[in-house]
Structures are given as structure tokens and as C-alpha cells.
Amino acid sequence: MNSGKAEQKISSEEMETGKQFMLAELDNIRAFKEQSVTIGDKRVDVFFTLASALVAGLGLLSQAGINARSFLFVALGGTLCLLAMGINLFRQVLERDISW
Numbered sequence: 563m564n565s566g567k568a569e570q571k572i573s574s575e576e577m578e579t580g581k582q583f584m585l586a587e588l589d590n591i592r593a594f595k596e597q598s599v600t601i602g603d604k605r606v607d608v609f610f611t612l613a614s615a616l617v618a619g620l621g622l623l624s625q626a627g628i629n630a631r632s633f634l635f636v637a638l639g640g641t642l643c644l645l646a647m648g649i650n651l652f653r654q655v656l657e658r659d660i661s662w
Contacts, residue, residue: 602655609644609651616640 572580620637 598658602658605651605654609647612647613644616644 620633620640623633623636
């Protein structure tokens with residue numbers, strides 16, 4: 563017995579159109595994932611660049627002859643900022659990897 567719903571047969575043309583649509587959607591998702599990975603890699607590169615710049619800056623400051631209290635203040639501030647950025651970056655990378 564039919565429960566009031568009209569059964570429709572899908573033609574081969576409609577099936578092919580559906581396949582093409584799904585393949586295009588899969589390609590869009592793949593491209594989005596690649597772009598997301600590329601952006602994540604660039605963020606990691608920027609983080610390492612900032613970490614290197616902090617170490618170099620602290621090295622220059624230690625040679626400049628500033629007093630120890632000022633040096634430690636700058637070193638602590640820079641390290642805490644870098645730590646906060648690192649934790650945020652790590653969280654973002656984990657979320658991206660888990661969601662894919």
C-alpha cells in the first residue's frame with residue numbers, strides 16, 4: 563500500500579547531475595581544508611619568527627648594559643605574551659585537526 567507519498571523514479575540525467583554536484587561540493591570542502599592548513603602553517607611560522615625575535619631582542623638588551631630589573635621586566639613581559647600567543651595557537655591547531 564502506498565501511504566500517500568508519490569514515488570518518483572530518478573532519471574539517469576538527474577543522477578548524473580547529482581553526482582556532479584556532490585563531486586563539486588567535495589572539491590570545495592577539500593580546497594577549504596587545504597586553505598585552512600596553509601593558514602595554520604603560516605600562523606606557526608609567525609609564532610616561531612616572533613619567538614626568535616624575542617630571543618634576539620633579549621640578547622641585544624643584555625649586551626646594551628641596562629639594569630637587571632628592567633631586563634627581567636622586559637623578558638617576563640615578552641615571555642608571557644609569547645606564552646599566551648602559543649597557547650592560543652596550539653588551541654586553534656588542535657581544533658582544526660580534530661574537526662577534520
